Amino acid sequence: MADMKADIEVLDIYYYPDVIVTCDPRDREFQYFKRYPKLIIEVISPGTEGFDRGKKFEDYRHLDTLKEYVLIAQDRSSVECFRKNSEGLWVLYPYSSGQEIYLESLDFRCSINDIYEDVEFQVTT
Template sequence: MIANPQPYITREQYLEGEKNSLVKHEYIQGEVYAMAGASDAHITISLNIASTLRNHLRGKGCRVYMADMKADIEVLDIYYYPDVIVTCDPRDKQFQYFKQYPKLIVEVLSPGTEGFDRGKKFEDYRQLETLEEYVLIAQDRISVECFRKNSEGLWVLYPYISEPEIYLGSLDFRCPMTDLYEDVEFQVIT
C-alpha cells in the first residue's frame, strides 16, 4: 500500500471513485491507499488457487473472486482487496463491488506487504463474522499457512511446508502444492 494524501472521503465516495479508477485503492476509515503492482509469481499463484477453487466449487453455491473484489469490513469502516475471496453466503449476491460475508480469504505474500498481511490486516479480517479461514501463501518459497477458526472461535495455524497438499476445511478442499506453485519460478538471490 502507498499512502495517498487526500482529505477524508466517505465510503460512498470511495466506492464511486473506485468504479472509474485506473489504480486500485484500499480504504481505511476515510483514507485511501494506492495498491502497488504484483509480480509474476504473485499473479500466477493467485490465479492457480482461484482457478482450482473455482473448479472445486462449481455448482455448490459459492463464488470465487480474484484481485478486483473488495472485502468490506463494515464494522471497522475498511475495504481491502484480497488476492482471492470466496463467499458462499446468499446475502453477498446483493453487492456488486464488494463482499461482506466471505468464508475464505487468501493473500499471496509480497515483501512490502507481508508484515501488514500477517498483522493488522489479519486482525481486521477477523472481524468478518463468516470468515472461517485465512490463507497466506509465500511467493518466494513453497510455504502455505492456513489460519482456521475452531469451534471455540480461536484461530489455529495449520502450516503446509513439506506436505504434498493443502487442506481447506471451510470448503472441504484439497490441492496439491505443485498445483498452487505451477509455473512459478523462484528468484535466486545472490
C-alpha cells in the same frame, strides 16, 4: 470478479484480497464488495507480508463468517492456513513443498506443488 472488496462494516474499512469466497446469499445484493466471506486468500511478498499477517488479519477477524485466512508466499514454497476452530480461536496450519493443502471451508484439497507449478524462485546469496 475483478477488484472485489472485502468490506468490514464494523470497522468502516475494506481491502482488496487476492481471492475471496462467499456462499452467503446476503452477498448477492452487493456488486462491488462482499461482507460475508468464508475464505480469504492473500498472495504475500516480502513487502506486504508484515501488513498481511498483522493489521490486515486483525481486521479480517472482525468478519464473523470468515473461517479461513490463507497466505501464499510468492518467493518460496509456503502456504499458511489460519483456520477458526469451534472455540473461535485461530489455529495455524502451515504447508510446505510436497504436502497436501486442505481448505476446510470449501472441503478442498490440493498439492502445494500444484499451486507452485512452473514457478521458479530466485536464489538469493
